Amino acid sequence: MADDKMTVKAERDPETGLLTGHDGKARCWWHGGLEDYQRYHDTEWGWPVDEDRRLFEKVCLEGFQSGLSWLTILRKREAFRAAFANFEFGKVAQFTEADVERCLQDAGIVRHRKKIESTINNARRALELRAEFGSLAAYFWSFEPKPEDRPQTIDFATARTLGKTAESTALSKDLKKRGWSFVGPTTVYAFMQSMGMVNDHLEGCCCRQSVEAARDAFTRPVTA
Template identity: 85%
Template sequence: MSEQETGSQKKHERDPITGLIHGDDGKQRCWWYGGLEDYQRYHDTEWGWPVDDDRRLFEKICLEGFQSGLSWLTILRKREGFRAAFANFEFEKVAKFTEQDVNRCLEDTGIVRHRKKIESTINNANRALELREEFGSLAAYFWSFEPKPENRPPRIDFETARTLGKTEESTALSKDLKKRGWSFVGPTTVYAFMQSMGMVNDHLEGCFCRELVEEARDTFVRPKRK
């Protein structure tokens, strides 16, 4: 997330030191939510919470690919359109999409109409099937790239958070996905995916979600390769 994404729509001012925004409900949140209802819901209930459901993981990594070069808010507000266009991101179904489906999506104003990204989603659905066959689940594969605690910053303060664009682990995951034929999975896109799926907890120190997410991560059972 970037300040630029919400800068033109600010409803609340962030603390210049902590990067936190004090919400109308009295809770402090990460700066990027910008006081927007869409972002607040996503920030509070999804971002950083650990996920092991394959369909949700496929949706998340595809949407991060669509976000490349765009605002995440644009993607978030079109998410229901994306779900309708791509069979709720059930990759078994998306893998069977044809050129006719590509053309259908290119005419769908409910999504981002970008041919290469649409074709990438279909391609990645087929690659997802291959991963599931090899590892038992997408979750088992993705979580195997979770950073070790010693490789994480000791604190996620505002300055640290603003520099977390990619990491050694996101670069490794990106490289492996590309080797397996995935597309639109650069290291920065992959790191955003890792943040979204809860592989890392990048809620700022002082954000009310940080401890809640950390507790969820502590009790989360990491999926293993079958």
């Protein structure tokens, strides 16, 4: 979400960044009032995740999103799941050049060779991470920023969310050192937002308090 380029289709409050929907509820502006995008905002974005398959899917899709709108990726997500074995990274790690060619012929996904090859590479690196830390969740959540270290997340003058943080830069650097690709600091920060490592729902958004309550109740995974 940090680098989403979609033009919103509804009026946002320039002082708060909030958008009031047809249901009378105020939300972060970026879903633009689109039904599927709003549903993603309400039910997925920012909610804490500790399931390795879902984490792998999220980090891969954020990589595919680089240079595109997240809405484009969201609307292709089921096709991505079909193409990449539901992001079961143990299976994706076994993909061959034939699978790369198959994906390049799949009009339902983003047909970008380097991103496809990156997903297969990252699946193999994910197996290494799981072997070292016990789970991807334990590794990723170890980069969660402390609440007191959280900076202002939105520039209301430009309606842009924060692109990267010290933690996303550190996670990006460590992933790259471990051989991952398409995991730049901005991509990683969008992943951190998506998986609930940070709660960037705006003050006054109808989801902010429930997401924060879920984060408070969430048991952070630790290395096995």
